[in-house]
Amino acid sequence: MHFRLFPKSKMSGGWFGRLLHQIGRERVKLTGLSVFYKAGDNGHKLTNMSKSMEPSGNTEDERCLIGVFGDSNINSPDSTESTVVNRCKGRTHYFVYVLAFFSALGGFLFGYDTGVVSGAMLLLKKEMNLSALWQESLVSSTVGAAALSALAGGYLNGLYGRRVCILLASFIFSVGGLVLSVGPNKEVLLLGRLTVGLGIGIASMTVPVYIAEVSPPHLRGQLVTLNTLFITGGQFIASVVDGAFSYLHHDGWRYMLGLSVLPAVLQFVGFLFLPESPRWLLQKGQDQKARQVLSQIRGTTHVDEEYDAIKTTIEEEMASTGGGPVLCRILSSPPARRALIVGCGLQMIQQLSGINTVMYYSATILQMAGVRDDKMAIWLAAGTAGTNFLFTLVGMWLVERVGRRKLTLGSIVGTALSLAVLAIGFLLSAQTSPPVTLHPVGPVLNSSCTQYRFCEPCMLDPDCGFCYGENGTSLFETSCVPVNQANPEEAAMGRCSNASQQQNSGIFWAYNYCPTRYSWIVLFGLILYLAFFAPGMGPMPWTINSEIYPLWARSTGNACSAGVNWTCNVLVSLTFLHVAEYLTYYGAFFLYSGLALLGLVFILCCLPETKGLRLEDIEGLFATQLCTCGDAGPSHRHYIRVNGGNLNSENDEDSDDESP
Numbered sequence: 001m002h003f004r005l006f007p008k009s010k011m012s013g014g015w016f017g018r019l020l021h022q023i024g025r026e027r028v029k030l031t032g033l034s035v036f037y038k039a040g041d042n043g044h045k046l047t048n049m050s051k052s053m054e055p056s057g058n059t060e061d062e063r064c065l066i067g068v069f070g071d072s073n074i075n076s077p078d079s080t081e082s083t084v085v086n087r088c089k090g091r092t093h094y095f096v097y098v099l100a101f102f103s104a105l106g107g108f109l110f111g112y113d114t115g116v117v118s119g120a121m122l123l124l125k126k127e128m129n130l131s132a133l134w135q136e137s138l139v140s141s142t143v144g145a146a147a148l149s150a151l152a153g154g155y156l157n158g159l160y161g162r163r164v165c166i167l168l169a170s171f172i173f174s175v176g177g178l179v180l181s182v183g184p185n186k187e188v189l190l191l192g193r194l195t196v197g198l199g200i201g202i203a204s205m206t207v208p209v210y211i212a213e214v215s216p217p218h219l220r221g222q223l224v225t226l227n228t229l230f231i232t233g234g235q236f237i238a239s240v241v242d243g244a245f246s247y248l249h250h251d252g253w254r255y256m257l258g259l260s261v262l263p264a265v266l267q268f269v270g271f272l273f274l275p276e277s278p279r280w281l282l283q284k285g286q287d288q289k290a291r292q293v294l295s296q297i298r299g300t301t302h303v304d305e306e307y308d309a310i311k312t313t314i315e316e317e318m319a320s321t322g323g324g325p326v327l328c329r330i331l332s333s334p335p336a337r338r339a340l341i342v343g344c345g346l347q348m349i350q351q352l353s354g355i356n357t358v359m360y361y362s363a364t365i366l367q368m369a370g371v372r373d374d375k376m377a378i379w380l381a382a383g384t385a386g387t388n389f390l391f392t393l394v395g396m397w398l399v400e401r402v403g404r405r406k407l408t409l410g411s412i413v414g415t416a417l418s419l420a421v422l423a424i425g426f427l428l429s430a431q432t433s434p435p436v437t438l439h440p441v442g443p444v445l446n447s448s449c450t451q452y453r454f455c456e457p458c459m460l461d462p463d464c465g466f467c468y469g470e471n472g473t474s475l476f477e478t479s480c481v482p483v484n485q486a487n488p489e490e491a492a493m494g495r496c497s498n499a500s501q502q503q504n505s506g507i508f509w510a511y512n513y514c515p516t517r518y519s520w521i522v523l524f525g526l527i528l529y530l531a532f533f534a535p536g537m538g539p540m541p542w543t544i545n546s547e548i549y550p551l552w553a554r555s556t557g558n559a560c561s562a563g564v565n566w567t568c569n570v571l572v573s574l575t576f577l578h579v580a581e582y583l584t585y586y587g588a589f590f591l592y593s594g595l596a597l598l599g600l601v602f603i604l605c606c607l608p609e610t611k612g613l614r615l616e617d618i619e620g621l622f623a624t625q626l627c628t629c630g631d632a633g634p635s636h637r638h639y640i641r642v643n644g645g646n647l648n649s650e651n652d653e654d655s656d657d658e659s660p
């Protein structure tokens with residue numbers, strides 16, 4: 001809840017106001033950042049204010065009220081509850097939704113381009129005869145390029161602004177999509193995938209920042225989460241497109257990869273007409289333009305208070321932060337450093353809790369559950385992506401209701417538990433792993449595969465697969481044989497060496513799974529995982545990162561945390577199969593579950609609540625040490641902004657107590 005304690009005229013006039021103002025300034029000098037006033041839970045500091053002004057419940061209007069109190073003048077005649085709420089509603093001008101939609105197309109492209117490649121690869125590898133190395137390069141080049149360009153995006157954002165970066169990203173997406181759709185050979189395709197990766201990196205760090213900077217406080221969480229909704233939506237549409245074009249054996253992949261040009265061009269054209277972030281404009285001294293844009297976005301010319309608050313913060317920041325590279329300044333400023341630790345930590349936890357292996361592995365999990373038809377598996381994988389999308393929608397609904405902290409905490413607890421369920425499913429499957437009953441001999445079979453006595457170690461060896469006959473629920477004539485390196489869907493020789501014949505003969509080839517009666521536990525774990533991960537751990541790291549840095553550190557902070565996200569993404573996806581080889585699948589999922597539990601401790605200790613606060617006010621949440629274990633619960637704190645400086649009652653108990 002925000003209140004301006006005194007109108008500006010009083011602040012500059014009375015001795016008490018001058019004193020407060022001075023204390024605020026001193027604090028700014030001391031901490032390098034604004035300091036906050038924290039009112040008691042019962043609001044006793046606010047006794048001279050109308051009780052009706054204190055939001056007590058959880059309705060839409062009250063949440064809105066909290067956001068707008070931040071810049072309302074309680075002594076002004078128009079500060080009654082209804083006026084403020086109306087103002088709040090009036091401020092949610094439709095234009096901000098237009099901005100959020102066009103920006104979030106960047107998220108859609110991020111999701112589409114990372115999601116579409118698996119389906120495209122099924123066709124590509126046959127048509128271009130791709131080796132395993134080429135397949136891996138085409139998939140991971142994009143994620144690697146995204147990691148690098150996310151880091152570079154911080155510099156570009158600071159220098160050229162959010163709008164130019166979004167235009168650049170959509171231009172790069174369009175070029176990349178075109179190259180991919182006409183690529184005559186694998187080298188050109190690699191170039192296309194790298195290009196698309198550059199676009200993804202820039203978009204992934206810029207879009208959340210832009211949306212956060214143009215949104216009013218009461219809608220910011222929802223609108224930034226819209227970006228992750230578009231990411232998961234992009235992944236879902238990509239899997240549907242994969243399914244639809246998988247029937248087109250010749251050139252189907254060109255449509256899959258090339259279709260991304262459409263949203264990219266739409267975003268590029270849209271952003272030619274959309275404005276720059278008013279906060280960035282103010283930072284660059286383009287005051288007139290900033291005011292004009294702010295009015296345009298809010299749909300009113302009454303933007304003085306918001307404009308003043310942003311400007312004051314920027315002036316304070318300029319006075320209190322020194323020169324030198326921004327990253328060095330972040331590292332030497334304790335509050336900004338703490339924000340960076342929280343931001344990067346969240347992104348790391350998101351990836352280390354295994355979302356992309358679960359998504360990537362979903363097709364195999366479904367095969368384990370008895371789905372053997374390839375086409376069916378593709379459509380069911382689309383179902384997994386759809387579930388991820390639907391539960392992100394739940395997150396968007398919850399974010400302004402329960403707040404970021406509770407949502408993230410609930411999500412990580414559920415994520416850790418469902419990873420444990422997945423692990424238990426794999427453990428039971430491993431313990432009841434079917435034995436190998438046939439041990440064929442021959443020159444090609446002179447490999448390590450023939451030594452395995454059970455399916456489990458056979459399946460974990462990347463060179464081998466399990467060939468078996470099935471009669472109802474019982475297995476017969478089971479063998480462990482080498483895989484056809486050019487096509488893992490069949491064995492190098494013997495009964496399972498012809499993929500098309502297998503289906504009708506009752507003989508099955510399991511390359512990366514073992515037939516098991518416990519597949520339902522794994523399937524249940526997968527759905528549970530998505531239901532818990534998608535509303536919180538999926539979107540919150542992006543949303544929270546867009547809010548926690550002061551303006552001077554926002555581009556660099558987001559670039560670093562997005563870089564951490566992409567680097568951990570590459571790390572987890574590249575190591576998953578090796579981890580599974582050494583620890584087995586259940587070991588790998590127990591490991592991810594353990595990492596998620598560590599993440600829970602980190603979040604519990606370090607993540608403050610940012611719901612409803614203005615961006616300019618959030619930096620104060622990091623003014624004190626991290627790991628205070630939610631000290632007094634951030635949700636109970638009320639911050640009061642005093643003439644651009646923010647006072648914290650914890651250290652200032654008697655300075656401005658307004659109670660009689």
Ligand SMILES: O[C@H]1[C@H](O)[C@@H](O)[C@H](O)[C@@H](O)[C@H]1O
Nearest residue numbers: 228231232355356388538539
């Ligand atoms: O927030 C997103 C989302 O959860 C996606 O499904 C996932 O693939 C990304 O890696 C993640 O950053």
